[in-house]
Amino acid sequence: MSEFQFYMECLHKYQQNEPFTSFQTFFQQPTNAWMKGSSRLTSELKNSPLGRAVLDFWYRLGQKQDFLGLEGEYEVEPFLEDNTLPLEAVMEICSCDELVVLDLLDQGELVGKKSDGNWQISEQSVQYYQRSKQG
Incomplete structure (x- = not known):
């Protein structure tokens, strides 16, 4: 792995x-x-x-789960602290269509979340995916 x-x-x-x-x-x-x-x-x-x-x-x-005390507020999912890209931008960067990007999200190759009906995809996950395809 x-x-x-x-x-x-x-x-x-x-x-x-x-x-x-x-x-x-x-x-x-x-x-x-x-x-x-x-x-x-x-x-x-x-x-x-x-x-x-x-x-x-x-x-x-x-x-x-109340095992650890709270040291600050965490209202945002961790990957959303990263810059995000819309689905269309990821399609262009990866040179693929929407179904391929959705499959990559489903397989965990990309990290993203749907917000107000639109996908927001972690820029770092796209960069990592691009590097993994090159090497």
């Missing part, structure tokens, strides 16, 4: 409101793409972009 696939699995578990302790067990497995064989969380892992995202999901689940 690649780091991106691991991130998408964490995002899915977060969106499904995975039980806090189950999510914690999942992300601390030494065999996953984030831990890379380590049996403990190092500051390097915690401070990596993937680590910050995973721990953010973990913290938010802990707050929602």
Whole structure:
């Protein structure tokens, strides 16, 4: 599983409101793409972009499920803190039609959310998808 696939699995578990302790067990497995064989969380892992995202999901689940205290308000889904692009822009960037983009969203290759009937797609997920197709 690649780091991106691991991130998408964490995002899915977060969106499904995975039980806090189950999510914690999942992300601390030494065999996953984030831990890379380590049996403990190092500051390097915690401070990596993937680590910050995973721990953010973990913290938010802990707050929602009353395992952790609230240190600020979280009213926005994590990916929406990223710049978003409309569906049409993503179609142009990826040189594909609407059905392909919707399939990529469904498969977790892109991250997005429908708002007022229009798709808002994470710019970072589009950039990551583009890089993964090149390499």
